[in-house]
Amino acid sequence: MKRRTLLSAVGAAGIGAALVRPGTAAAATYNGYAMAYFTESPTMAAANYGLHLAVSADGLNWTPLNQNNAVATPTLGSKGLRDPFILRKQAGGFVVLATDLNGTDWSYQSQYIHVWDSADLRTFTGYRLLKVHSLATHAWAPEAYWDASRGQYAVVYSAVTGGHNVLMVNYTSDFVTASAPQTFFDPGYDAIDGDFVSVNGVNYLYFKNNTNSTLLGTRSSSLNPGSFSIYTGAIGPGRGVEAPQIVKSNTANTWYMWGDTWSPNGRFFCWQTSDVAGGSWSLLGDRAYTQPLNSKHPGITPITSAEMSAMTSKWGAPAWNRIKSYNFPDRYVRHSNNVGRIDAYPFDPYQDQLWTVVPGLADAAGVSLRSVNYPDRYLRHSNYALVLNANDETSTFAADATFYKAAGFADSAWTSLRSYNYPTRYVRHSNYVLRIDPISSSSSATDKQDATFRIGY
Template identity: 30%
Template sequence: MHRHRSIRATLAAVVFAAVTLVTGHTAQAAAPPPGSATRYTMTAFTNTSESNMYVYESPDATGFRLLRGPAYTPPSGLIRDPSIIRHTDGRYYIVYTTNWTGNTIGFATSTDRVNWTFLRNHTIPVAGVANTWAPEWFVDTDGSVNVIVSLSTTGADFKPYKLTATNAALTSWTQPTVLSGIGPNYIDTFVVKVGGTYHAFTKQETSKYIEHATATSLTGPYTFRHTGNWAGWGNPREGQALVPLDNGGWRIYFDGYTVGKYFFSDSYDGFATWTAPAELPGLSGFARHFTVLKEVVSGGVTVPAGKRSLRSVNFPDRYVRHLDQLGRIDPVSSSSTAQTKQDATFTVVPGLADPNCSSFTGADGRYLRHWDFRIRLDANDGSTTFKQDATFCAKPGSASGSVSLESYNYPGRYLRHYNYELRVDLYQNSDTFRADSSFTVVAPWA
């Protein structure tokens, strides 16, 4: 077993003015402060229906729960590839593919992400357009609202085009402008901006790989930086969408449509390298070609500072403790030895990697941290890796008043017990996992 890769949170946060739309296309490199929480909203069509949209939400961009499905059915046509933003008017908007052939894209709106109202189909004013696919919102740092859409006249000459809203109601749009340097034969182009650089992730229709190009202007010219199987995602892949994570990284989702699976992968070094693809828990093989909107909303949970003990939700006589430097859950009671009570007591301090999260020290000042995904108690060596390994971010647990502790540097992995041993495991869409990874913060045993 080899040591897992250290995280390099190098992406800078992009700060928007108050008038800017809330989108999932820019990075926010910090967990939200107490009293607030990160919320990820997914809009997707499914393997079972191209005419119904499902809506999901998640606290961590990994474990999504259904809000409503179907949540929206257009008056006619399809609802493939729904892309979501929240506008300055506080409303949510989707744009979507209306049909396999044709020259329109559809728009709908909602105040609550659950109930949706059809707005209109917009005709793309380009002569000879036969296919109008995968429209994606992109809100630039100047506040302009854009849709990036793949257009083709022959079915084999797809290129990405930009439409820009000319009014705040999003009812009027400019003539389409091609993103130069991409295509022909590229579809599903998804754009994010980091600093002054635009990054386009686009599917090469011949090789079926997702490739990466950059530009200093939204309309290009784009230069390809990574082609072929550069990220280790394999092929065929499509339907890619990106979202920023709380630790400064980026997550990409993509559809392995020939194997019926949906994957995600993370990057922490400016999109140069990516983690090995993992299946999206619970939704792989069901949800298709979606986008994910990140917002900070009120609410959330915290772990109070000071001396505390953590009681297992599904084994309430057992508590988090360390034994021979390794984390476990063991029975603790009033008749337990003083040493056992002390081993099951931790001091909660601001997270070493992010003060809006938490770190846990034992009586001797050593920290709970993960190493090869196993929980252990180690002395702080001052390294960035240690600080990240020893930082956990509180999310709502499976029982009322409980918390789950997400790994800071492995988003989607949670502190959980398995055979009473503590480790950080990738979220699983099961009641057992949710209970195994939930703890109640109680008064300290020592």
């Protein structure tokens, strides 16, 4: 997909160093992260081109806010956004920037970007369009940073000039008006989706090579347009990827780089490194992270614990959960034709993977899993197979639909679900279909992994 240019950065390299953008003074201690995104799903059933927010304590596992609904929606231009980005401003508060594009009509040529101000990521004010050029081309994936040498913010985005996408830059003091555009980075081929980090005085730009859908890293001793040169080989997960977004752990000397698939199949990948200068990134397995439901093209910024608490209080955590398989962590518990199973994310109907975890129907100390899109139906076992059935109010149904949460057999930080009325049997998957089987400490490693899940979002 043809999209955006990112700009974020790390201030210091040591453990616990605050992640800041180039030229920005470190603020209070950061204990969490906020992510901005929009949503799509394979059949586009989840397509929503408003501003969505999620929060995370560790920068890996995310909690969507506002029930994964938009918290702000553009009303100008195309009346839709892609590729939202959050910048903490010099004087406090935030600015949110986004591509002016409602959907996937890549022929839409907007010379503008969406802009909101926000004091706290709980209210969004001063909504406007910012014109960044007068060319017959788009302005995709805007991001910004403070350029101390100029005393202005740099706004970077991708646009076509010379027959291919390059990264363009404008300078502004207020995100109301901006200077004339100039080329920031042009490798000589289609380049989009740039993201910057600054470590020990060196600036690193990662971008998408749009000719083969891989990521590349560049670096420069300055932030001057035209000063960056490539220093890494191509980075990819074996399929098309875009939208690099680099953040630093708030508690360790570790950087994470997120990437998004280019299609509506909305799948994130995550790499890590302890040495950005070395340019070598290790791809994490799906077990290590969980993206917000149906999220696309993230924009991530560090926040304080107070800011994260305030955002969660304002918007609320989801009233539903998703349940991830331990040994097939790209798969989630869902119902399909009333059969309980695990399928690879993403899929539609996406609601099939959403569960309301309620007190157990047979014992409130346990739990029952009620379907979100069929709220009269629960996951229960029948002849040891898990199925989705309507509650008939009988004691047998209540017992079949009640489970006790226990420390995960394969990982005590995860969860295993023990049957209420067959207490030696646990929920597990077999050939991707759910059932209850006897599992114990003497069971095989495979059986233990099959019976281990993560109940999260």
